[in-house]
Amino acid sequence: MSASDRARTWALGIWSAAALLFLFIPVFLIALFSFNDNRGRFNFTWQGFTLEHWKHPFADPDLTKALENSLLIAAITTVVAVLLGTLLAVALTRYRFRGQGAAGFFVFLPMATPEVVLGASLLAMFLVMGIDTGFWTIAIAHVMFTVSYVVVTVRARLEGMDPYIEEAAQDLGAGVWTAFWKVTLPMIAPGVVAAGVLAAAISIDDYVVTSFNAGQTQTFPLYIFGSTRQGVPPEVNVLGTMLLLAVLVLMGLNLLAQKALARRDRGRAEEPPAIPAAGPSAVTG
Amino acid sequence: MGLTLSQRRRLVPWMFAIPGLLWLILFFAIPLANQAQVSLLSGDPEAGYTLTWAFDTYTHAIADYKEQFLRSFLYAGAATAIDLVIAFPLAYFMAYKAGRWRNLMLLLVVLPFFMSYVLRTVAWQLILADNGWVVERLRDVGLVSEGGRVLATGPAVVAGIAYNFLPFMVLPLYVALERIDRRFVEAATDLYASHATAFRKVTLPLAIPGIFAGSLLVFIPACGDFINAALLGTSRQYMIGNVVQSKFLNVLDYPTAAALSFILMTVILIGIVIYSRLLGTRNLTEAAT
């Protein structure tokens, strides 16, 4: 790498670090205040360090259940939305069919609708259909408004990719699903992963639509919004921090596993595959 | 199955599209169709409502809330621009320089969402307190006037929106950039002999789908946002989302709330059409391959 390349890499790296740091400033504060020895119910003024809140973070069964619900719903939402959205994105980008243009714009509409209206109208429909609101209606609602984000993200990946590769594969005898599975999906994998991450994040943080369609089920955001009247308990900070750490730890383990696998593959194979394989770790600088 | 190859080929897009479209039709379009009817009702919650085809609800809505509409587009647009500037280098780094760390960075970008909106915004309110350390330093530097403040201003609302929607810009950008074959860029550098020109002539155009997607994923939901203005702004910063919220939950004026939503959706849709023409997304992508 030339000197200017290195300088550029450094500049980009510093910018990226700064951007990530900026994103995390509130997170640090939230984590910090999980150690706050607050006397009243509000958690705004630093009064001293304590580990008290970390000792029994799961003491309130309702809060724990709320977090549990949010995680489960996020998981379900991610899987279903990624499934539906990816297929839809492929259909919209790769193929020509009647109503394609309209469908492409239709997909943007849920994002453009104010959440109040989105949530209330969906609730009205559930009531008419006689569906009890609760865990599953929340999941249904979450899938509904995350699908758009998945479609747009995957399309960003698909647009401009060689459209003829799948046709080539099909000409060579691959069926539709095989072509999709073995050719398209690996190429768009980063898009699908990113879309999934996005869907999970949106789902786990949603309030308005959830509040209409939750019935008596509690989710983490609902609990937190509700507790602001009395003061958000520091246990919420603890749980949020624990969640973050858990995800980071999982990620770290994943990285280690990848490194181990890569070392093993390097030992086995002599040459790298000619076509970039699926997965973002394959294409490095 | 008894279908010819070409028959199956024609069915494929439908097979792929139907599940997603069906879900959206069932759980979005149909409920919203009811709201269309609601927007044309007259009455109140006590006496009941009747369908009077009151189209003047729409004209009144536009006239009364012009200010909030324009402000929403302004704030959302500003936040989108800010996010693009912040996100591009970050996405570039993730796509080309991060190597096996990119998945971790992907996750880091989104991780703050797991900490709940309320907590994040309250944290910012604590950090940006009028007499707090941060704002004092900003006053020293001159970014904030003496006796001025950061919170409860227009910039605070824009910053809040930009902050909360940043991941929505980073991810599509990353996804689009990562797709670009590095060999194109290397060839271009050889050709143009300047990295900046190679970037301008090759990387940037190929990144357009990502820019398009990212800016839409930020702009569209930001237009309807209400929470940033409510917590970080004053009455002079309220957006159309606040109006819809108020009409629906406080004033119980369901027809106007529905009308406002449809107006917003229509304007946004028109904007998307214009934007996509402007960027010429389809043309560029066909040319690039």
Add this chain to the structure above:
Amino acid sequence: MPELDPERVGAELDRLLSQQRLSRRRFLGRGAAAALAAGGLGAVLSACGIDGTAARNLAQLQREADRIHHPSVELGDWTFANWPLYIDKRVIRAFDARYGGHCRYVEEINDNNDFYGKVRQQLQQGVPIGRDIVVLTDYMAARWVRFGYVTPVDRRNVPNLDNLAPNLRSVAYDPRRQFAIPYQSGAIGLGYDITQTGGELKSVRDFFDPRWKGRVTMLADPYDCATTVLLGDGVDASRASLDQVLGAIERVSEANDAGQFRRFTGNDYTTDLTKGNVALAMAYSGDLVQLQSDNPNLRFSYPEEGAMLFTDNMLMPAKVEHPYAAETMMNYLYEPEVAAVVCAWVNYISPVEGIRPLLERSDPDIASNELIFPPDDVRRKLYTYPSFSTRQEQEMNEAMAKVTGA
């Protein structure tokens, strides 16, 4: 032709449906499916809409109240919906231990309007909402009573209601306490930082004092804000007319245009006050109890002209499924010992008399806290919310929304 009594028709319909083992909700659902199938999307749309109300009027409700009888039954599983962090959960467990059954305590009420938005369609259709007690603030309780979305309380099951504080025995929308049983109260007053104001603030006039220009926040809810302003003008806010309220809103609007107020808040003024962004906030007494323990410079004053008292009330929704359980809980919460436990935990103003001596022994700080036990001269000047029709409420909220920017 004999006149059809709508109540009797409704009762007959209920009996018919229960015989066919169809719940009302499923009946609507089947009807909807059939309508859809027949291409009658319009029928579905109107059924799930907001036209038509299943309201019984107030007179009917009061007649029902006089005749109401909820016989003693096994409590079984029943549901108590409340705001988060609004009870000491030991109370629920003690209740279950004493009376049997299982109380499903759900902290799902985050906001009066949000909750109403969630259940209003079921209420309109006259369908049980699956909660046996809901806790709503006065103006929302008044709305539910007005629309007939409540079931009267069988006072025979709630003898402890005799312990209700005198100033809460009657309220405009429920003069005989047949529907809304007070749960906790709070007062609206001046929350301020004494280091910033340099001295005590005591009057509603202080909100408009140019010394604090730009460093004041007001509450966004006109029921809280406009009424307090009216009290400052010497008007009895609990009997105010709509015109008087609109006039108060007008004054707030003028002051706001002149830059007097930083912003209008829900209960998120707490960060502004704590961090010194504002000198004075229109505040709830309960919040200041908490804030003071972190920062003793923060003070609360009941305005000398009088203070609005907001109350969160327990109501049984219409078509309630476990009324006896609900009433037993209401009765339980009015036992002084239990009320003392709740008060010690929640730190709001309790509606139950006679708990102060109990707290003097166990939690003397709370017993002596004026924000939880207002002194007598303050008690004499506590006012409940005025009562308005839905149309008037809409007009009031609309006027206030213009001021707050929405």
